[in-house]
Amino acid sequence: MAAPLLEVDDLRVEFGTGPETASVLNGVSYHVDEGETLAVLGESGSGKSVTAQTVMGILDTPPGRITGGAVRFRGEELLGAAPERRRLLRGESMAMIFQDALSALNPVYTVGFQIAEQFRFRRGMSRRDAMARAVEMLDLVRIPSAAQRVKEYPHQFSGGMRQRAMIAMSLALDPELLIADEPTTALDVTVQAQIMELLDELRRERGMGLILITHDLGVVAEVADRIAVMYAGRIVEQTDAASLYAHPAHPYTRGLMDSVPRVDDLGRGAGAPLRPIPGLPPSLSAIPNGCPFHPRCAYAVDVCTDEVPPLREIGAGHRAACHFAERFAAEGPDRPATQEVISR
Numbered sequence: 001m002a003a004p005l006l007e008v009d010d011l012r013v014e015f016g017t018g019p020e021t022a023s024v025l026n027g028v029s030y031h032v033d034e035g036e037t038l039a040v041l042g043e044s045g046s047g048k049s050v051t052a053q054t055v056m057g058i059l060d061t062p063p064g065r066i067t068g069g070a071v072r073f074r075g076e077e078l079l080g081a082a083p084e085r086r087r088l089l090r091g092e093s094m095a096m097i098f099q100d101a102l103s104a105l106n107p108v109y110t111v112g113f114q115i116a117e118q119f120r121f122r123r124g125m126s127r128r129d130a131m132a133r134a135v136e137m138l139d140l141v142r143i144p145s146a147a148q149r150v151k152e153y154p155h156q157f158s159g160g161m162r163q164r165a166m167i168a169m170s171l172a173l174d175p176e177l178l179i180a181d182e183p184t185t186a187l188d189v190t191v192q193a194q195i196m197e198l199l200d201e202l203r204r205e206r207g208m209g210l211i212l213i214t215h216d217l218g219v220v221a222e223v224a225d226r227i228a229v230m231y232a233g234r235i236v237e238q239t240d241a242a243s244l245y246a247h248p249a250h251p252y253t254r255g256l257m258d259s260v261p262r263v264d265d266l267g268r269g270a271g272a273p274l275r276p277i278p279g280l281p282p283s284l285s286a287i288p289n290g291c292p293f294h295p296r297c298a299y300a301v302d303v304c305t306d307e308v309p310p311l312r313e314i315g316a317g318h319r320a321a322c323h324f325a326e327r328f329a330a331e332g333p334d335r336p337a338t339q340e341v342i343s344r
């Protein structure tokens with residue numbers, strides 16, 4: 001079988017030194033196949049962005065330190081690869097867009113100039129040809145009147161249009177993998193949906209692999225093929241989207257489902273109340289013993305505080321890191337929500 005497009009294998013990253021050391025990634029593993037959308041879901045601080053930055057080769061080291069694991073692109077090991085190789089892969093093979101398009105764009109250059117730069121410097125095109133390609137790229141991301149807008153500055157674009165421009169820039173060199181790190185968080189709900197739809201269409205048209213990073217399951221519900229759920233620097237559950245909704249195996253996944261208002265899609269009755277997960281994620285310099293989720297888990301018993309549940313296969317392509325994963329998966333989403341159990 002061909003290697004996956006991208007494979008992250010037991011990735012470990014720390015920040016800081018001595019007693020201040022924070023284990024930010026504690027063995028993260030996921031993969032993305034060609035043409036597939038993987039959603040990486042988890043609360044803020046769970047390590048989603050650090051994983052993506054390590055994949056892209058843009059993690060700041062120091063203060064970050066990669067202490068173990070592998071990142072393979074089409075089977076090629078990237079950790080430890082020469083910096084020139086990583087630079088070449090960035091843009092050509094893998095690209096990333098960020099939540100804040102305004103700070104990612106340079107305010108003093110036109111949007112068109114910034115897109116055209118890539119064609120000039122990495123494709124050796126003339127200024128004029130590169131600008132013509134920039135117009136095509138703005139067209140591709142459905143920006144109306146692209147030939148005019150290409151001459152405008154980032155501040156003349158709305159938030160949604162800026163994010164489209166960022167997508168155009170990231171796709172200029174035709175990457176096989178696009179990582180979108182909370183690309184719609186700063187946008188209003190209607191624009192969020194439009195950007196998600198655009199990313200989904202572009203992925204299909206270009207056969208790209210897409211990693212959608214989000215803290216909001218509602219945003220990715222309709223476009224994700226598979227979902228990897230992160231907690232405290234680990235993947236705690238990973239499976240195809242349909243199984244995740246029908247058979248969530250980890251109480252944390254269930255908690256995330258209960259805290260978003262997409263009742264119809266997520267298998268709960270219409271009008272089911274929102275129930276945020278109680279408590280906060282642990283400090284990464286003091287991760288609890290046993291299951292890192294146990295202080296917030298209504299189902300925790302003795303074994304949960306003693307033994308770390310490994311991420312293990314509980315069904316075809318369904319992996320979960322909970323001692324009772326099989327039982328929870330079998331019960332499906334009708335099992336009482338975490339907070340109902342707590343309040344009994």
Ligand SMILES: Nc1ncnc2c1ncn2[C@@H]1O[C@H](COP(=O)(O)OP(=O)(O)O)[C@@H](O)[C@H]1O
Pocket residue numbers: 015024042043044045046047048049050051060063064284
């Ligand atoms: N440059 C940095 N220096 C120190 N700690 C960092 C740095 N970048 C990220 N972290 C820590 O790593 C953890 C994971 O961060 P991140 O991957 O950005 O989370 P997420 O994207 O899931 O919200 C956080 O606790 C954060 O404080």
Ligand code: SF4
Pocket residue numbers: 250251252291292293294295297298299300301304309321322323324
């Ligand atoms: S292992 Fe225990 S504490 Fe952790 S999620 Fe499962 S039931 Fe909850």
Ligand SMILES: [Mg+2]
Pocket residue numbers: 048049050181182
């Ligand atoms: Mg992040």
